[in-house]
Amino acid sequence: MAPLDNPCARLGLVRWLIVLPFARPGLMGVDFGDELRELGHEVRLVPYRRDNALYKNTPTKAAYQRLILKKLERACAEWRPAVVLVIKGGPITPAFIRRVKARTDALFVNFFPDNPLWMIPFECLEAYDVFFTKERYALRTLASVGLRNLHYLPMYCVPAQHHPVTLTEDERARYGAGVSLVGSRYAFRERLVRELAGYPLRVWGGGWATAADPEVRRLVAGGAVFGHAKLCVYSGSTVSLNPHHPMNDIVGVNTRAFELAAAGCCQVADDKDDLAALFKPGEEVLVYRDVGDLKRRLEACLARPDEARAIGANARRRALAEHTLRHRIDEMLAVLEDRFGLKARPSGANAPRRQI
Numbered sequence: 001m002a003p004l005d006n007p008c009a010r011l012g013l014v015r016w017l018i019v020l021p022f023a024r025p026g027l028m029g030v031d032f033g034d035e036l037r038e039l040g041h042e043v044r045l046v047p048y049r050r051d052n053a054l055y056k057n058t059p060t061k062a063a064y065q066r067l068i069l070k071k072l073e074r075a076c077a078e079w080r081p082a083v084v085l086v087i088k089g090g091p092i093t094p095a096f097i098r099r100v101k102a103r104t105d106a107l108f109v110n111f112f113p114d115n116p117l118w119m120i121p122f123e124c125l126e127a128y129d130v131f132f133t134k135e136r137y138a139l140r141t142l143a144s145v146g147l148r149n150l151h152y153l154p155m156y157c158v159p160a161q162h163h164p165v166t167l168t169e170d171e172r173a174r175y176g177a178g179v180s181l182v183g184s185r186y187a188f189r190e191r192l193v194r195e196l197a198g199y200p201l202r203v204w205g206g207g208w209a210t211a212a213d214p215e216v217r218r219l220v221a222g223g224a225v226f227g228h229a230k231l232c233v234y235s236g237s238t239v240s241l242n243p244h245h246p247m248n249d250i251v252g253v254n255t256r257a258f259e260l261a262a263a264g265c266c267q268v269a270d271d272k273d274d275l276a277a278l279f280k281p282g283e284e285v286l287v288y289r290d291v292g293d294l295k296r297r298l299e300a301c302l303a304r305p306d307e308a309r310a311i312g313a314n315a316r317r318r319a320l321a322e323h324t325l326r327h328r329i330d331e332m333l334a335v336l337e338d339r340f341g342l343k344a345r346p347s348g349a350n351a352p353r354r355q356i
Contacts, residue, residue: 014082094127157262176236261315266308
């Protein structure tokens with residue numbers, strides 16, 4: 001993706017209200033807030049999910065979500081953001097967006113990290129001023145029925161969170177692997193792991209301890225890993241597997257591809273239409289099309305680890321040059337300026353109040 005011509009230099013500083021699942025450090029949405037603050041924007045975070053029984057229990061969840069939406073509506077009315085950025089946002093309804101936009105001049109944009117054809121109610125999509133998706137297949141499909149508020153925006157890395165680390169001896173014993181796989185257990189992934197039982201593979205992620213096949217359970221090194229532990233897995237591996245989810249990633253590329261690249265880890269990913277435009281196959285990423293192809297890639301990496309490390313280093317250079325969160329925010333800001341003249345939109349106390 002070609003870099004944009006200094007969009008931040010052209011864009012005024014405004015207020016952003018970021019609506020996100022959870023406001024925890026390191027999670028998507030929080031990272032957007034950190035980057036926008038660094039650029040000088042004012043930012044507030046409003047999480048729409050809760051770790052309590054009212055949210056998690058089906059009989060009370062809908063009523064609790066309505067309470068959260070009322071709180072969010074008050075925040076929009078009182079703080080007067082210029083942009084409401086929603087991360088995923090399944091509970092954010094078109095009616096809610098219409099109510100807020102009837103009272104304010106806020107733009108509503110969505111950054112959706114999954115497949116919007118599958119993971120969000122269709123009627124929610126067109127309510128946003130701009131809907132950013134990493135999935136070109138979804139973009140083409142939605143555009144074919146008349147949606148005009150779409151923009152392709154791939155996933156990203158955050159250099160402060162995704163980088164190589166030097167492992168201690170204890171960490172290398174705990175996290176080191178010839179081949180690693182970080183990700184939750186799904187049936188298709190379990191089947192792939194079973195095919196690779198003869199390789200020096202170690203698996204981390206939720207759900208693997210309950211795998212039916214004892215050969216698969218033998219390869220499980222631990223549960224979900226985060227932060228430094230995840231970086232230890234990446235940096236301690238000769239090569240890491242990146243099999244995309246077959247429903248979330250139709251032609252698009254997942255977050256892990258960018259995390260692995262920024263960590264300088266050589267990855268072997270299943271072929272996706274968009275992958276070659278983001279990382280050069282054979283030089284910045286290894287690509288497989290079937291199990292035999294995958295096994296040949298793994299054997300080559302294990303036989304020539306220096307070449308695998310060189311591919312990881314190339315991927316890191318590409319990720320830092322083109323695929324950081326700052327690059328994505330720059331593009332998002334440019335889109336909002338070009339479509340809506342965001343730099344001229346006052347926010348906060350100076351924002352115009354619509355007559356109701």
